[in-house]
Amino acid sequence: MNKRLVPRPLLVITILLLVSAAWWVVARLGLDLTALQNAMSSLQAWYQAAPAVVVLAYVLLYVVAAALSVPGALLLTLAGGAMFGLGWGVLWVSLASTAGATLAMLVSRYVLRDWVQSRWSSRMRDLQQRLQQDGPWVLLSLRLVPVVPFFLINVAAGLTQLRVGTFWWVSQLGMLPATLVYVNAGTQLASIRSLSDAASSTVWGALVLLAVLPWLARPLVKLLQHRRALAPWRAQRPSRFDRNLVVIGGGAAGLVASYVAAAVRAKVTLVEASALGGDCLYHGCVPSKALIRCAAWAHHMRQANVHGVSAQAVTVDFAAVMRRVREVIAAIEPHDSPARYTALGVEVVQGRAVLESPWHVCITLPDGSEQRLSTRAVVLATGASPIIPPVPGIQGAPCVTSDTLWQHLASLNHAPARLIMVGGGPMGCELAQAMARLGSQVTLVERGQRLLSNEDPEVGAAVAEALQADGVLLRLQHGLQAVQTTEHGHVAVITHGEQRHDVPFDLLVFAVGRLPKTQGFGLEALGLQGARVVQSNEYLQTLCPTVFVAGDATGRQPFTHAAAHQAWHATVNALFGWAWRVRLDNQAMPAVTFTDPEVGRVGFNEAEARAHAVSYDVTRYNLAELDRAITDGQTQGWIKVLTAPGKDTILGVTWVGAHAGEGLAEFALAMRHRLGLGAVLRTLHPYPTWSEAAKATAGRWRQDHAPQYLLRWLERLHRWRRG
Numbered sequence: 001m002n003k004r005l006v007p008r009p010l011l012v013i014t015i016l017l018l019v020s021a022a023w024w025v026v027a028r029l030g031l032d033l034t035a036l037q038n039a040m041s042s043l044q045a046w047y048q049a050a051p052a053v054v055v056l057a058y059v060l061l062y063v064v065a066a067a068l069s070v071p072g073a074l075l076l077t078l079a080g081g082a083m084f085g086l087g088w089g090v091l092w093v094s095l096a097s098t099a100g101a102t103l104a105m106l107v108s109r110y111v112l113r114d115w116v117q118s119r120w121s122s123r124m125r126d127l128q129q130r131l132q133q134d135g136p137w138v139l140l141s142l143r144l145v146p147v148v149p150f151f152l153i154n155v156a157a158g159l160t161q162l163r164v165g166t167f168w169w170v171s172q173l174g175m176l177p178a179t180l181v182y183v184n185a186g187t188q189l190a191s192i193r194s195l196s197d198a199a200s201s202t203v204w205g206a207l208v209l210l211a212v213l214p215w216l217a218r219p220l221v222k223l224l225q226h227r228r229a230l231a232p233w234r235a236q237r238p239s240r241f242d243r244n245l246v247v248i249g250g251g252a253a254g255l256v257a258s259y260v261a262a263a264v265r266a267k268v269t270l271v272e273a274s275a276l277g278g279d280c281l282y283h284g285c286v287p288s289k290a291l292i293r294c295a296a297w298a299h300h301m302r303q304a305n306v307h308g309v310s311a312q313a314v315t316v317d318f319a320a321v322m323r324r325v326r327e328v329i330a331a332i333e334p335h336d337s338p339a340r341y342t343a344l345g346v347e348v349v350q351g352r353a354v355l356e357s358p359w360h361v362c363i364t365l366p367d368g369s370e371q372r373l374s375t376r377a378v379v380l381a382t383g384a385s386p387i388i389p390p391v392p393g394i395q396g397a398p399c400v401t402s403d404t405l406w407q408h409l410a411s412l413n414h415a416p417a418r419l420i421m422v423g424g425g426p427m428g429c430e431l432a433q434a435m436a437r438l439g440s441q442v443t444l445v446e447r448g449q450r451l452l453s454n455e456d457p458e459v460g461a462a463v464a465e466a467l468q469a470d471g472v473l474l475r476l477q478h479g480l481q482a483v484q485t486t487e488h489g490h491v492a493v494i495t496h497g498e499q500r501h502d503v504p505f506d507l508l509v510f511a512v513g514r515l516p517k518t519q520g521f522g523l524e525a526l527g528l529q530g531a532r533v534v535q536s537n538e539y540l541q542t543l544c545p546t547v548f549v550a551g552d553a554t555g556r557q558p559f560t561h562a563a564a565h566q567a568w569h570a571t572v573n574a575l576f577g578w579a580w581r582v583r584l585d586n587q588a589m590p591a592v593t594f595t596d597p598e599v600g601r602v603g604f605n606e607a608e609a610r611a612h613a614v615s616y617d618v619t620r621y622n623l624a625e626l627d628r629a630i631t632d633g634q635t636q637g638w639i640k641v642l643t644a645p646g647k648d649t650i651l652g653v654t655w656v657g658a659h660a661g662e663g664l665a666e667f668a669l670a671m672r673h674r675l676g677l678g679a680v681l682r683t684l685h686p687y688p689t690w691s692e693a694a695k696a697t698a699g700r701w702r703q704d705h706a707p708q709y710l711l712r713w714l715e716r717l718h719r720w721r722r723g
């Protein structure tokens with residue numbers, strides 16, 4: 001049994017009383033320098049008379065102040081300098097502050113653990129994680145760069161496994177520079193007797209040192225961390241480098257990374273194993289959007305009689321559709337071609353790259369020969385692979401993923417008669433609807449309760465309704481258990497609890513997610529291979545300081561525009577990080593699901609806002625009210641905007657309906673540049689356009705938040721003026 005020396009309630013009450021008392025003393029003393037000076041003179045006299053008593057009292061007071069995290073520690077440090085001078089002052093302050101910090105850490109670990117965790121903010125959680133992962137080093141850097149309040153560090157460290165001894169010596173060492181600077185400032189402040197003293201160069205020097213300490217310590221910490229991470233490979237570090245940057249992978253992320261590097265005149269090599277353009281061009285956005293467009297034509301032609309236009313019986317020439325898809329890819333291919341990138345200043349090498357050390361990349365060229373390049377930095381832009389769940393019987397059956405789907409479809413003259421889509425996320429919904437419109441009988445199997453589970457439930461419901469209207473058979477809360485192949489064809493065994501359905505199919509498509517590629521390019525040797533992703537920090541730097549990562553390989557938002565955004569950050573940090581780093585900012589990252597109705601979202605939806613405990617107001621605008629939606633006969637859908645309570649600050653927008661992807665850009669712009677709905681409302685929008693929906697939503701927000709009190713007075717004013 002875990003016995004305590006002091007009963008917990010008693011301990012908590014004692015701590016609370018001590019904290020209150022300390023706060024009271026600090027509040028009484030204030031930060032008044034004159035009062036401090038007077039107190040200091042008496043203390044100095046006392047110190048002369050009984051040095052041991054004063055030191056003991058001072059150290060005890062300091063330990064209690066630091067342990068209870070009251071804001072007197074800084075004042076006490078300055079006082080220590082003033083009283084004891086630089087040498088003794090540093091010694092007593094250093095010992096007392098470390099003892100106090102360790103006590104605070106122990107209180108957090110053994111007494112207030114539950115309370116602290118119940119009030120755990122995301123910032124604290126992040127701090128705890130960092131301390132847990134790389135304890136002593138993170139602690140040292142946090143102590144050296146005093147930007148995070150010390151008491152937060154103590155409390156966070158209390159919730160980790162960090163050993164008390166380690167915490168003590170790292171804190172002692174890490175706080176030493178700051179202690180020196182503050183005690184020194186204290187010795188200078190003690191010498192101030194008049195205004196002219198305050199303006200002396202030594203006093204100002206001490207104060208300036210105080211101000212610049214964090215900026216001096218930061219590069220030092222970075223350098224120490226950098227050196228430590230690269231220590232195992234130090235012997236392999238070349239004295240000169242062939243390249244400033246080698247980019248591995250020529251998809252959306254790799255193309256942008258190499259372009260950015262070439263634009264700032266870095267010597268950059270882009271290595272691509274297959275063809276430049278990556279997933280987006282060959283397996284993702286481009287073929288899927290081309291296919292969706294063909295399917296939309298078929299759908300609109302079938303619906304044309306609503307607009308008084310009669311089309312003959314609509315037939316789909318599937319081979320021609322797939323020809324069209326290939327033509328679209330071919331039309332976009334030159335944008336991503338080696339010729340274009342070479343002209344932009346990028347050296348493009350076709351081959352498979354493997355990282356050999358933090359500074360060496362070995363490329364296996366198509367003829368089997370090898371090229372070895374040394375480089376200052378590397379950007380990994382190696383993308384992701386579709387997940388293939390371990391379903392028995394899929395080998396030998398026509399089961400494809402996004403990587404193999406397009407080649408399979410291109411070999412057909414007709415759309416597969418019976419198609420099973422496994423997965424109800426964006427890719428599954430988009431392709432299921434398109435294939436249904438092109439003539440397949442589609443069954444969509446989804447394990448969850450609804451489609452598009454990352455969106456609010458009403459969004460999934462609207463898309464489900466639309467898919468069903470297109471003839472898609474939805475099997476929600478169903479799982480694919482097995483695939484069976486007989487002489488009559490292929491059958492998917494789908495279950496829902498005890499119920500079993502055998503669904504015959506001609507093509508089964510897995511759309512159950514994608515995982516970053518982490519194997520086969522040397523991550524193992526560098527110790528970078530995480531369980532599922534290449535771990536990276538907010539500067540997109542991996543645990544190996546010379547290696548950066550961008551795009552789907554990061555395991556972050558799997559979109560082409562996100563890949564490009566990350567690539568810019570990764571490249572700037574890889575090339576200029578020694579002097580200046582840019583933190584990845586994912587604010588206002590839009591995402592669109594290209595179903596009909598389209599689903600566009602930027603920022604929070606309601607479910608996410610609730611999960612993050614963010615309060616919000618909701619403004620909703622139905623597209624049925626928009627003139628342009630009525631003229632186009634596309635009135636289904638709505639725009640939902642979440643705003644900060646009582647303010648026009650946009651927290652998130654969900655647009656369900658036609659042109660959502662295009663309309664969303666205005667909200668993304670507003671959010672990115674901190675423009676509220678008021679700014680959207682004041683912007684002139686052409687009539688009659690879909691863009692007006694944004695303005696109308698902002699107008700609805702204004703109506704809902706009109707100052708009722710003022711309006712009542714205005715009503716009275718007008719009544720009075722009417723006589």
Ligand SMILES: Cc1cc2nc3c(=O)[nH]c(=O)nc-3n(C[C@H](O)[C@H](O)[C@H](O)COP(=O)(O)OP(=O)(O)OC[C@H]3O[C@@H](n4cnc5c(N)ncnc54)[C@H](O)[C@@H]3O)c2cc1C
Pocket residue numbers: 248249250251252253254271272273274275277278279280281283284285286288351352353354381382383384402427517520521550551552553557558559560561562563594
């Ligand atoms: C069906 C589908 C539809 C999609 N639709 C959209 C959409 O509408 N909008 C959107 O924003 N996103 C969409 N996406 C996602 C988008 O395609 C990806 O987010 C984007 O392509 C990621 O780019 P990337 O550069 O990170 O990776 P990739 O494009 O996968 O590029 C990685 C490249 O690295 C190369 N490579 C890997 N290892 C090595 C090595 N060792 N040496 C050399 N080369 C190597 C690969 O050959 C590949 O070319 C879709 C994806 C799919 C599957």
